[in-house]
Amino acid sequence: MPKRPPRISIWWLSAIVFLALASILLFYDPAEGRARMVVSRATSWAVGPLYGLGKSWNRLGARLYERAAAFRENSELKEINMRLLIDKAEFLLIQKENETLRRALKLQEETKQALSDADIIGAFNEGREEYLILNRGSAAGVSEGSAVLSPEGALVGVVRTVSSETSTVRLLASASEHLTVSILPANVNASLRGDNSGEYVISLVPADAPILIGDAVVTAGLNDNIPAGIAVGAVAAVGESAAGSFKEIRVKSPVEVLFLDRVLVLLGNH
Amino acid sequence: MIYPFRLFIFLILSALVFLSGAFPWPFLGFGLAVLLYLMFILESPLPRALWVGGAIGVLFDAYSALPFGTHLAIFAGLAFFGFAAKWFLSRRYFWGDTVFIGGGIVLGILALAAASWFAAGRETASLIYLLPRVFAAAVFLALVSAAFSWLGYRRQNPHGEFYVV
Numbered sequence: 001m002p003k004r005p006p007r008i009s010i011w012w013l014s015a016i017v018f019l020a021l022a023s024i025l026l027f028y029d030p031a032e033g034r035a036r037m038v039v040s041r042a043t044s045w046a047v048g049p050l051y052g053l054g055k056s057w058n059r060l061g062a063r064l065y066e067r068a069a070a071f072r073e074n075s076e077l078k079e080i081n082m083r084l085l086i087d088k089a090e091f092l093l094i095q096k097e098n099e100t101l102r103r104a105l106k107l108q109e110e111t112k113q114a115l116s117d118a119d120i121i122g123a124f125n126e127g128r129e130e131y132l133i134l135n136r137g138s139a140a141g142v143s144e145g146s147a148v149l150s151p152e153g154a155l156v157g158v159v160r161t162v163s164s165e166t167s168t169v170r171l172l173a174s175a176s177e178h179l180t181v182s183i184l185p186a187n188v189n190a191s192l193r194g195d196n197s198g199e200y201v202i203s204l205v206p207a208d209a210p211i212l213i214g215d216a217v218v219t220a221g222l223n224d225n226i227p228a229g230i231a232v233g234a235v236a237a238v239g240e241s242a243a244g245s246f247k248e249i250r251v252k253s254p255v256e257v258l259f260l261d262r263v264l265v266l267l268g269n270h
Numbered sequence: 271m272i273y274p275f276r277l278f279i280f281l282i283l284s285a286l287v288f289l290s291g292a293f294p295w296p297f298l299g300f301g302l303a304v305l306l307y308l309m310f311i312l313e314s315p316l317p318r319a320l321w322v323g324g325a326i327g328v329l330f331d332a333y334s335a336l337p338f339g340t341h342l343a344i345f346a347g348l349a350f351f352g353f354a355a356k357w358f359l360s361r362r363y364f365w366g367d368t369v370f371i372g373g374g375i376v377l378g379i380l381a382l383a384a385a386s387w388f389a390a391g392r393e394t395a396s397l398i399y400l401l402p403r404v405f406a407a408a409v410f411l412a413l414v415s416a417a418f419s420w421l422g423y424r425r426q427n428p429h430g431e432f433y434v435v
Binding site: 014018021022034039043047050051054055057 | 290333
């Protein structure tokens with residue numbers, strides 16, 4: 001039987017040699033510097049380029065981190081912006097309501113009539129008649145014939161039907177609405193009727209009356225529940241009737257009904 | 271089984287990548303080299319493990335600011351730790367390998383952290399910095415090593431439905 005070669009002893013011998021070398025490196029100071037130099041010289045060709053790659057890798061990671069942070073920040077800012085927008089909308093609504101109420105108070109003092117503010121909750125047309133639906137009705141003191149003003153104080157229409165919680169306003173621009181108005185500064189009284197789209201027509205004004213474009217048109221106070229001196233509009237055009245003895249005047253309302261969302265209702269002398 | 275030569279190649283590569291500074295967290299790069307070295311130890315006799323560990327240790331020592339020989343001592347210590355573990359474990363199995371590698375990683379990283387702590391003046395503040403990072407790297411790498419071991423030892427259950435170890 002052949003004898004096995006003593007391989008184990010060679011391996012163990014090499015281990016002992018290793019330990020001896022390691023001991024020298026660990027405990028013999030002059031060997032340290034030289035070993036450091038030899039090893040770094042032998043490996044720097046591989047470590048150097050890899051360091052460049054590692055740096056690029058880390059830069060890439062840092063960039064990704066920055067992007068993620070920017071994305072997070074952007075999301076937070078969007079959320080804050082949305083909250084601010086909601087706050088702004090609420091603020092604007094409150095501001096508008098405040099302005100309306102201030103005007104209502106002023107009008108109340110001027111007209112000596114009670115006022116109620118109302119939101120417009122609907123609108124419809126029936127032929128040439130234009131209507132608004134308000135969220136105030138008889139429970140709030142609104143009655144048929146009550147004058148309805150814009151928040152700025154211009155006459156918009158007249159309440160025509162009332163329920164306990166809602167009321168329907170026929171706009172002054174409707175063909176069926178007639179109102180006695182006074183044209184200032186000529187101080188001429190005449191009858192005004194609606195002509196749709198926020199325009200009115202005044203006919204039967206004497207031809208020699210000194211009416212100019214831009215003259216103010218206010219209520220004359222001759223209609224029930226509608227006090228005198230409420231703004232209606234301004235003269236937009238002055239023409240002559242077919243017979244030539246009267247003037248036909250077109251009046252433009254200052255109120256854009258499309259942008260109206262809140263009105264004031266004159267409740268009468270309560 | 272992974273051939274020791276392949277493990278040796280991966281070990282050298284991991285050591286070079288560690289030196290390139292590509293690892294973002296402290297102890298992760300060193301821990302990866304330790305993990306591969308422990309896997310190498312499992313497949314190699316002690317003298318070979320000592321020589322390879324010595325080479326890697328000297329490579330790290332050449333660039334490290336720690337006293338020369340620190341890494342060499344750590345790797346040599348791990349070689350003896352592996353020798354003792356293999357003596358203690360009569361056969362290879364999943365949990366034996368996992369516990370050996372996990373424990374070896376903890377030992378290796380802790381030894382390096384201790385050397386850093388000594389070199390930094392043994393301040394408590396540096397311990398507060400080092401220990402959580404040691405723990406995090408060790409846990410992460412132990413899980414990675416467990417996953418590697420599972421890949422090596424997994425087999426299908428008798429019905430061929432899923433893998434067990």
